[in-house]
Amino acid sequence: MTTASDQTEPKRRGRRAGGEDTKAVLLDAAREVFIARGYEGATVRSIAAKAGVDAAMVNHWFGSKENLFAQAVLKLPFDPTVLVARLLDGPPEQTGDRIARNFTTIWDATGGGPFAAIVRSVTSHDGVANVLREFFLTSVFAKITEGLDVDRVELRASLCASQVIGMGMVRYVVKFEPLASADVDTVVAAVGPNLQRYLTGDIG
Amino acid sequence: MTTASDQTEPKRRGRRAGGEDTKAVLLDAAREVFIARGYEGATVRSIAAKAGVDAAMVNHWFGSKENLFAQAVLKLPFDPTVLVARLLDGPPEQTGDRIARNFTTIWDATGGGPFAAIVRSVTSHDGVANVLREFFLTSVFAKITEGLDVDRVELRASLCASQVIGMGMVRYVVKFEPLASADVDTVVAAVGPNLQRYLTGDIG
Numbered sequence: 232m233t234t235a236s237d238q239t240e241p242k243r244r245g246r247r248a249g250g251e252d253t254k255a256v257l258l259d260a261a262r263e264v265f266i267a268r269g270y271e272g273a274t275v276r277s278i279a280a281k282a283g284v285d286a287a288m289v290n291h292w293f294g295s296k297e298n299l300f301a302q303a304v305l306k307l308p309f310d311p312t313v314l315v316a317r318l319l320d321g322p323p324e325q326t327g328d329r330i331a332r333n334f335t336t337i338w339d340a341t342g343g344g345p346f347a348a349i350v351r352s353v354t355s356h357d358g359v360a361n362v363l364r365e366f367f368l369t370s371v372f373a374k375i376t377e378g379l380d381v382d383r384v385e386l387r388a389s390l391c392a393s394q395v396i397g398m399g400m401v402r403y404v405v406k407f408e409p410l411a412s413a414d415v416d417t418v419v420a421a422v423g424p425n426l427q428r429y430l431t432g433d434i435g
Numbered sequence: 436m437t438t439a440s441d442q443t444e445p446k447r448r449g450r451r452a453g454g455e456d457t458k459a460v461l462l463d464a465a466r467e468v469f470i471a472r473g474y475e476g477a478t479v480r481s482i483a484a485k486a487g488v489d490a491a492m493v494n495h496w497f498g499s500k501e502n503l504f505a506q507a508v509l510k511l512p513f514d515p516t517v518l519v520a521r522l523l524d525g526p527p528e529q530t531g532d533r534i535a536r537n538f539t540t541i542w543d544a545t546g547g548g549p550f551a552a553i554v555r556s557v558t559s560h561d562g563v564a565n566v567l568r569e570f571f572l573t574s575v576f577a578k579i580t581e582g583l584d585v586d587r588v589e590l591r592a593s594l595c596a597s598q599v600i601g602m603g604m605v606r607y608v609v610k611f612e613p614l615a616s617a618d619v620d621t622v623v624a625a626v627g628p629n630l631q632r633y634l635t636g637d638i639g
Contacts, residue, residue, distance in 0.1 A: 347558070350554070350558050350604075351558040353608060353609055354551070354554050354555040354558050354608065360608065360609050360610065363609055364609050364610060364611055364612075367609075367611075368611050368612075385612065385613055386613050386614065386617070386621075386625070388611075389605055389611040389612065389613060389614035389615070390614060390625055390626070392601075392605055392609075392611050392614075393598070393601040393602045393604065393605040393606075393611075393614060393626075394597070394598055394601050394629070395601070396601045396604045396605060396609070397596075397597040397598050397599070397600045397601020397602065397604065398597045398601065400597065400600045400601065400604065401593055401596055401597040401600060402597075404557060404558065404564065405557055405564050405567055405568050405571075405596075405600070406564065406568060407568055407571075407572050407592075407593040407596050407597075408568075408572075408589065408593065409589055409590050409593060410590065410593035410594060410596075410597060411593070413590070416639075417590075417639065419639075420638065420639020421590070421594055421633070421638040421639050422594070422597075424632065425598070425629040425632060425633070428628065428629060428632075429625070429629070434624065434625045435621065435623075435624020435625050
């Protein structure tokens with residue numbers, strides 16, 4: 232049986248030579264620090280120190296703290312700042328369709344694994360729910376509503392999140408048919424206008 | 436350390452005297468059998484046999500297999516057949532509002548605990564996702580869409596489920612504000628019309 236102190240060290244031993252090893256060590260360290268200190272409290276410097284590498288390595292491998300968080304905690308294959316820019320690029324009245332199309336396409340490409348992993352983490356670690364809330368809402372959905380010149384940006388952002396998360400739950404976790412196997416165009420036609428109402432419509 | 440064979444027996448020992456004990460034994464047995472055999476495959480007779488009680492006890496304590504499932508697996512405090520009847524009772528164009536109001540009120544009353552428990556079960560046991568799909572979709576949401584005289588009843592049902600589950604995730608699991616703390620009227624005004632479009636609107 233391994234003890235707790237055994238588990239922290241061996242991971243790093245002999246993995247410092249290649250660059251991919253540094254990246255893996257940074258991802259492990261980032262996950263621990265984000266969950267322990269929250270998104271704001273986890274500095275790039277503290278993550279690098281935990282990993283035993285120079286802080287410049289974070290920039291080299293991940294570009295930004297947001298992207299490190301997306302990969303380490305959310306296990307997302309994309310940089311959320313890039314995603315938000317893409318979602319805001321186009322006619323404002325089609326933002327709902329773009330959100331539906333982008334999230335479905337990205338998650339479909341990985342078989343929904345990253346989404347299911349987020350949900351599992353959220354339900355098993357309180358810390359993950361905290362950082363997810365802090366990050367997903369403020370760095371993704373609130374950025375979209377702020378970019379649209381509407382009122383009640385936070386309520387609209389949390390409503391959009393509810394539909395996107397619910398779509399992910401039904402498509403990748405509980406797999407309710409026919410939505411689970413519907414093609415992307417069907418999902419966009421069904422879900423896009425509902426997201427659009429949350430973004431720019433009359434929400435009461 | 437306990438072995439697998441140790442774990443099946445001790446639970447029942449000395450618990451046969453009171454009625455509440457029979458109920459608890461039935462709930463344990465039902466959970467095991469539903470997950471092992473699926474909703475359709477789990478007969479009332481097989482659950483009663485597993486619990487070592489007469490099949491009439493299921494009817495006595497739970498009224499129906501649906502209700503036993505709701506309490507044993509979904510940990511819901513209500514009978515889904517009663518809920519569906521209530522959701523269909525009223526103007527069809529306000530069904531979305533009724534769904535939003537009923538689910539929010541029921542889950543709020545228990546602090547969202549049952550909802551969070553379902554999500555945790557789904558992500559930790561594959562069997563739960565299977566029975567949840569089979570049951571929640573066919574016994575709740577498909578019953579609602581079938582009661583509304585619309586086309587594409589299954590797609591509409593799975594879309595409604597996506598919004599209700601997503602609302603539950605945001606309100607009770609990840610707790611995105613301000614939706615997590617919004618009063619019921621705010622939730623109904625925001626979410627109800629979106630559910631209504633899934634139920635009776637043009638979904639593409």
